[in-house]
Amino acid sequence: MKARVFITLKKGVLDPQGKAILGALRSLGFDEVRDVRTGKLIELELEGSSRDEAEKRIEGMCERLLSNPVVEDYRIEVD
Amino acid sequence: MKARVFITLKKGVLDPQGKAILGALRSLGFDEVRDVRTGKLIELELEGSSRDEAEKRIEGMCERLLSNPVVEDYRIEVD
Numbered sequence: 001m002k003a004r005v006f007i008t009l010k011k012g013v014l015d016p017q018g019k020a021i022l023g024a025l026r027s028l029g030f031d032e033v034r035d036v037r038t039g040k041l042i043e044l045e046l047e048g049s050s051r052d053e054a055e056k057r058i059e060g061m062c063e064r065l066l067s068n069p070v071v072e073d074y075r076i077e078v079d
Numbered sequence: 080m081k082a083r084v085f086i087t088l089k090k091g092v093l094d095p096q097g098k099a100i101l102g103a104l105r106s107l108g109f110d111e112v113r114d115v116r117t118g119k120l121i122e123l124e125l126e127g128s129s130r131d132e133a134e135k136r137i138e139g140m141c142e143r144l145l146s147n148p149v150v151e152d153y154r155i156e157v158d
Contacts, residue, residue, distance in 0.1 A: 006120055021121065024144055030136065034124040041085055041118035042100065047111040057109065065103055 001046045001054055003078040005066055008039035013071045042066055051078050080125045080133055082157040084145055087118035092150045121145055130157050 009015050018036040025033045044061075046054055055078050062074045088094050097115040104112045123140075125133055134157050141153045 008120065008122070018121075021145070025140055028140075028143055030140055032126040032133075032136065033140075034126060036124075037122040039120035039122065041087065041120045042097075043087070043116040043118065044112055045114040047113060054111075057111065061104055061107075061109055061112075064107055066100070 001048060001051070001079060003044045003046060003054060003058055003076060005042040005044065005058060005062060006039060006075045006077070007042065007062075007067050008073050008075075009037060010071055010073055054078050080127060080130070080158060082123045082125060082133060082137055082155060084121040084123065084137060084141060085118060085154045085156070086121065086141075086146050087152050087154075088116060089150055089152055133157050 015037050018038045021038065022033060022036040025036070044058065046057075048054055055076055058076050058078070062076070063069065067074045094116050097117045100117065101112060101115040104115070123137065125136075127133055134155055137155050137157070141155070142148065146153045
């Protein structure tokens with residue numbers, strides 16, 4: 001089973017990397033870009049066949065290792 | 080307009096960060112995890128209203144700045 005975890009900074013948390021990308025895009029002529037926020041994508045390959053069970057387990061992984069719940073949100077997608 | 084760019088390592092490119100996460104998940108008891116690959120998520124906020132035009136512009140951003148086409152693939156999602 002394949003799953004994807006999207007980890008993004010919570011609203012209000014500063015994102016210097018995003019600001020740097022924004023500046024670089026603008027200097028390349030991409031003036032239509034208003035804001036850039038960076039995040040992480042984690043692709044998992046899992047044994048097991050129950051989608052619900054996998055989702056629950058991945059939530060555990062996010063809480064315990066993959067995300068920092070103080071400053072980050074996560075979203076899980078299971079195929 | 081909002082858009083998301085998903086940047087992933089090409090198949091066959093080593094991902095030491097993914098391997099480290101895999102090891103950490105296993106040591107936490109998540110034995111069902113077989114493989115982990117890491118990538119980047121870039122959220123863009125853009126001016127303009129044409130979805131097609133935005134997608135074309137974002138392709139340019141990926142080729143010129145956001146991704147390294149030698150080792151990375153990208154996928155674009157425009158809302």
